[in-house]
Amino acid sequence: MSESPPAPHDFGTAYVETYVGVATGVFVRQTVDDGPGLRVEGTCPRCHGRTASEYRYGLPGTGTKGLLDRMRGGPPAAPQGDADDALLREVHFCECGHPHPELPADAPFVGCGASWRVAALGTWDAQ
Ligand SMILES: [Zn+2]
Ligand SMILES: [Zn+2]
Numbered sequence: 001m002s003e004s005p006p007a008p009h010d011f012g013t014a015y016v017e018t019y020v021g022v023a024t025g026v027f028v029r030q031t032v033d034d035g036p037g038l039r040v041e042g043t044c045p046r047c048h049g050r051t052a053s054e055y056r057y058g059l060p061g062t063g064t065k066g067l068l069d070r071m072r073g074g075p076p077a078a079p080q081g082d083a084d085d086a087l088l089r090e091v092h093f094c095e096c097g098h099p100h101p102e103l104p105a106d107a108p109f110v111g112c113g114a115s116w117r118v119a120a121l122g123t124w125d126a127q
Helices: 080-089
Strands: 018-023 027-031 037-043 050-056 114-118 121-123
């Protein structure tokens, strides 16, 4: 984990809501400590900031277990093993936490506005 990132976080990138396609960088899936759900961490392909997005499973007992609450109009609840599959279909947004120039006050995420899909997910365990 001491490897330096390939590019520094470009704080000067102006906020633009833009879909940049499938990101080629490494994205890692982690479980969330304080509840059911997953966290996807990686590097924003646009501003190169470190970004992490959390995806919560539906509440147990409501019949939505496995359904990620950010999926709108997505497929019905999937067993947990298919969570990766769902995450690969999901569009991820930059949440690098840096208020990029021209960040709108009502921006859904604090970042550069980029969105992307991931080609594959790693896990810390599997490395
Ligand atoms: Zn970004
Ligand atoms: Zn950024």
